Amino acid sequence: MTETAKSLQEWVENFENNPVAAGRAMGQLLAEDRRQFHVAALEMLKTAQKTPGHAYLLTLAVEGGVLAEALSDPSEFTLKEAVAFVQAASDVEPLLEVKLVRWTLSRVRDQPGAACTPAALRILTILERTSTGSRLLPMLVQLLRAPDPSVRSKAAVLIGRGTKSLTWAMAETDPRVRANAIEAVWSQDSRRERGLLWELAKDSDNRVVGNALLALIRLGEAAATVALLKMASHPSPRFRATAAWVMGQTQDAQFLETLGQMQTDSDANVRRNASLATASISAVSG
Secondary structure, eight states: OOOHHHHHHHOOOHHHHHHHHHHHHHHHHHHHHHHHHHHHHHHHHHTTOOOOOOOOOOOHHHHHTHHHHHHHHTTOOOOHHHHHHHHHHHOOOHHHHHHHHHHHHHHHHHHGGGHHHHHHHHHHHHHHOOOOOOGGHHHHHHTTTTTSHHHHHHHHHHHHHHHHOSSSGGGOSSSSHHHHHHHHHHHHHHGGGGGHHHHTOOSSSSHHHHHHHHHHTTTTOOHHHHHHHTTTTTTTTTHHHHHHHHHHHTGGGGGHHHHHHHTTTHHHHHHHHHHHHHHHHHHHOO
8 A cells, every 4th residue: 555545535524523734734745646545545435435435535636627537537436436426416516417427528628639538428328327418508508519429419418408499409509419409309208309309200311310300200290100201212221221120120011112122222231221220120020
């Protein structure tokens, strides 16, 4: 055990006896040797103890960016471990998810390029599994302006979950954002969004149209099935391939005949998606 780890453990264990001195000393350890503090703090926090000393250590690790750095690094936490840790730590630090998004936004601003993308995506993926998104909206909206489309898409999922609405996405120029906004409301009762879904079903992007039609089919809109069959013969192979994918997602045997025809399509992606969809539906329908 390093000297930093020994000192940190002592201050955490004795925190209740003198919280002011302990807090000051722990902060000094972070300032003097960030790397050693990082290693020692994580080792202690992973034990999931809930003493006042551990709670203060968690706050210090969050405020100092140590925890976000660790959570964004797959070598420190697997995704499953990171999700479980954030869920448990949120009971101790209620604003944890807000501070993680704030760190992500700072990372995107300070490193506006490919270097920041893996860390930003990792944090947003964790939050996708742990957060309702409702408290994060102001910062997530700012992430919609991130240069990387994958970061914008992840932010869109969380915004959609937080707002439970598609209205905000209608004016978005990035089709990935519009498509992901639709995915975000799939698990919600999206009946009130029915009109907007029909508008999005006329989009110029194949994925947006496919997601909108899938949502409408799940809402029982018979006209969406007709639109999907029409999409299967679209002049663009991208639209036809997406149509085949949507048919597979519905798990509805009524599409098997059309999918059989699509397996002879001139485009390889269409043929592949049609084959996969056929196999998926057949496995369910027997």
